[in-house]
Amino acid sequence: MGIKINIETCTGCASCVAVCPFGVMEIKDDKAYVNVGCTLCGACKEACAFEAVIIEEEAKAPAAEGHRGIWVFAEQREGEIKSVGYELLSRGRELADSLQAEPSGRGLKTELCAVCLGNNIKNAEQLIAYGADKVFLVDDPALGSQSEDLYAGALVKLIQEHKPEIVLVGATSLGRSLIPRVAATLQTGLTADCTDLAIDTEKRLLLQTRPAFGGNIMATIICEAKRPQMATVRPRVFAKKPFSGRQGQIIKVDFDKAAVTSKTRLLSFVADLKEKIKIEDADIIVSGGRGLEKPENFKLIEELARVMGAAVGSSRPPVDEGWIPYSHQVGQTGKTVRPKLYIACGISGSVQHLAGMQTSECIVAINNDPNAPIFEIATYGIVGDLFKVVPMMIDKLKG
Ligand SMILES: Cc1cc2nc3c(=O)[nH]c(=O)nc-3n(C[C@H](O)[C@H](O)[C@H](O)COP(=O)(O)OP(=O)(O)OC[C@H]3O[C@@H](n4cnc5c(N)ncnc54)[C@H](O)[C@@H]3O)c2cc1C
Structure with missing residues (x-):
């Protein structure tokens, strides 16, 4: 999306300057001028009697083409998969099943996949017990130190290759640092700290609910134009629900060291010693x-x-x-x-x-x-x- 001023029709009347809630409009050489900081809220367009403000909408539908399936980033520390991964898979299973039942689902299966990056990862099969159809396992000594840029590079590569329509991540310290890099590289939207997730089955949209305006309202956010739709959810928001006898596939993926590099190095990890029980x-x-x-x-x-x-x-x-x-x-x-x-x-x-x-x-x-x-x-x-x-x-x- 973008904003343009049609200088042929703009009269420099400044009605847009008066209504701009962000103070980014000004008159330069008798014409309206948009400074940095415009949120495309549209107040200036509404106020302009000469239709000189043009807000360009991006094409929406094509972005979703070819994207299918829900992914959960299953975070681990020292090889142990964190609980939030299982929690997101439990909710992800419900979301995938509701997409499956979608009337225009064209009979295609909506897979739920877990992605786990690390070194000497234990119990990856547990991810299947919590709902995953497939687990992409990238196990490499280079991924032992939870370097965000290595993780982001590996995750971006996998997402570009397999094109999921939804990616869910725990709002942990790692998740909060890692996933904005992934979303920015993929040029898609990201809703942080969701307290609920649901599906608009008709449009295959992820309904991402989170508190807004200091917690005074709950906002439901959608990402119509870009894929994948990405959200973080804090640990313990969703309950873990294991299934018995589920079958799934563990796919081992090589970590491409040559393609992904890191600008940072973890020197040491210091645990909070005051916190006796987390x-x-x-x-x-x-x-x-x-x-x-x-x-x-x-x-x-x-x-x-x-x-x-x-x-x-x-x-x-x-x-x-x-x-x-x-x-x-x-x-x-x-x-x-x-x-x-x-x-x-x-x-x-x-x-x-x-x-x-x-x-x-x-x-x-x-x-x-x-x-x-x-x-x-x-x-x-x-x-x-x-x-x-x-x-x-x-x-x-x-x-
Ligand atoms: C953007 C934003 C984010 C925030 N995030 C958080 C957050 O993460 N967590 C959070 O907690 N708050 C958060 N807050 C602050 C929140 O709005 C409240 O101010 C805060 O939760 C109040 O804390 P409190 O209940 O301890 O204090 P108060 O609201 O002052 O309540 C103290 C209570 O103690 C009771 N009391 C007093 N003396 C006694 C006694 N002797 N015996 C029994 N009861 C007694 C009083 O009746 C009163 O109900 C946030 C605010 C904003 C704007």
Whole structure:
């Protein structure tokens, strides 16, 4: 898409300058001029009485031609495939099946494929158990260090060769760094941090839902003109659903070292030693919020977590205040968690916090305000002072 000014009809009336919400229009030599930063929103076109603003649309349909199938990037670390790969395959299976059933599907099978890059990758056949029809396995010592540009190069090559219509990736540190490179190279769209994915079966479009405007609305984004349609989804947004007795194919692909080079080198990997149990892997999380009042009161949360064998979570204010590291933050700009039990202490239940924990199996909220929004989604609510309730719980559990 692009914007042009027809200088034959432009009168330099400046009505486009007045309406441009981004301030990128100006009048130069009595004609409208578009500066860098135009989003093609169309406000100037609507305001122009002389039809001097032309917004060119790209042809939409042909991009989809020849693209078929859903791919999931199955991330691994030290050869172990990460849970988010299985989660995306479980959802990907449902999406592939709905595309299969599409009326104009012309009887063609919509395959679900996993792509796994790394060195000494273990249990690749598990990807088939979670829904993959095919697994593209690129196993090479050069891919052992999770170098983003090597991964991006290898992934781009595979996508160009096999032309999937959809590519799904976990919104992990690696995924967030790797996949924009892939999307930019392929010149296609990418929707980050989706909280839901569905299919418009009629148009074979991926409906990518994610929070927008600070979490106040949920936007459903489509990529009509380009293929593949690409989305990232945070770990734990979708549940893992293994199938029994599934058959599939593992295709070993050579890594073409000559074709893909890296500008970066991983010197060392330093694990977060403060994080005893990772919240994204924990079955039980005890979280503290601003209701704790001061940093030293987090000890209460840590003690309850210790006696329950739980991980410690937090809402954003304690992280912003420096009471606890960011790796513990749950929510829209923190981590998404899906534990069996989530105990929220002194947390009000803002939409941004709920975005990261509302799919927990059981939620217990402790809050002294009976009208706190957290009680609307809590399985069990305790209206009371956390400084009295939490010590009682610790005593009972120590018991
Ligand atoms: C773009 C954006 C992204 C954001 N991302 C996140 C995010 O990822 N995660 C996140 O959490 N927030 C996020 N926020 C912030 C969010 O909007 C809220 O401000 C935040 O979640 C509130 O944290 P809180 O519940 O701990 O604090 P508050 O809203 O201040 O609530 C404190 C609660 O503690 C209760 N309380 C006080 N004293 C006691 C006591 N003695 N006993 C029991 N209860 C008590 C109060 O009744 C109150 O309900 C984001 C905001 C924006 C704009």
